[in-house]
Amino acid sequence: MSLRLVFASCLIVLVSPPSLAQTPLRLPSSAQDYRDLLHDPRGGLCAQCGVVTAIQTRSHEGPVPRNLAPAAGDGAGLGGNLKTTPILGTGDVVADARKGSAPVVSYVITVRYLDGSYGFIDEDREPVVRRGDPVRVVEGRVELRND
Numbered sequence: 001m002s003l004r005l006v007f008a009s010c011l012i013v014l015v016s017p018p019s020l021a022q023t024p025l026r027l028p029s030s031a032q033d034y035r036d037l038l039h040d041p042r043g044g045l046c047a048q049c050g051v052v053t054a055i056q057t058r059s060h061e062g063p064v065p066r067n068l069a070p071a072a073g074d075g076a077g078l079g080g081n082l083k084t085t086p087i088l089g090t091g092d093v094v095a096d097a098r099k100g101s102a103p104v105v106s107y108v109i110t111v112r113y114l115d116g117s118y119g120f121i122d123e124d125r126e127p128v129v130r131r132g133d134p135v136r137v138v139e140g141r142v143e144l145r146n147d
Contacts, residue, residue: 048137049145050113052129058122059103109142111135 028034107127111119121142129135134145 046114046136050111050119050135052109052131052133052135052142053112054110055127055131056108058106058108060106061103111137111142
């Protein structure tokens, strides 16, 4: 027992307290500090980073325009499926009616993350990335990596 006590006291004397302390902790205090931490290469693998493996184009029907005309009755005699469509007209009414039936194109981008998993991101705009590009997924959008 006394040998352990002597060893512990020698260890306390030999090892100074400053050598046991860690480096000073620096907390981010500005938006630039947060950006620097996000792009810090010492942080390990980027959880949102990967490579584009495929881009698919998908076409589907646009949103169905709502009927802006007031109902002329309850439509009971016609099965309740009466809808009005402008035949002649100018301005936004006709343009909006035509827009609603136009097909909408979206893009599905397949990303293989650095950890080996895959993600599928649906975007409405034509992507600026191509197959094989290193990317980062931020808030559901695919961005080209510059690092």
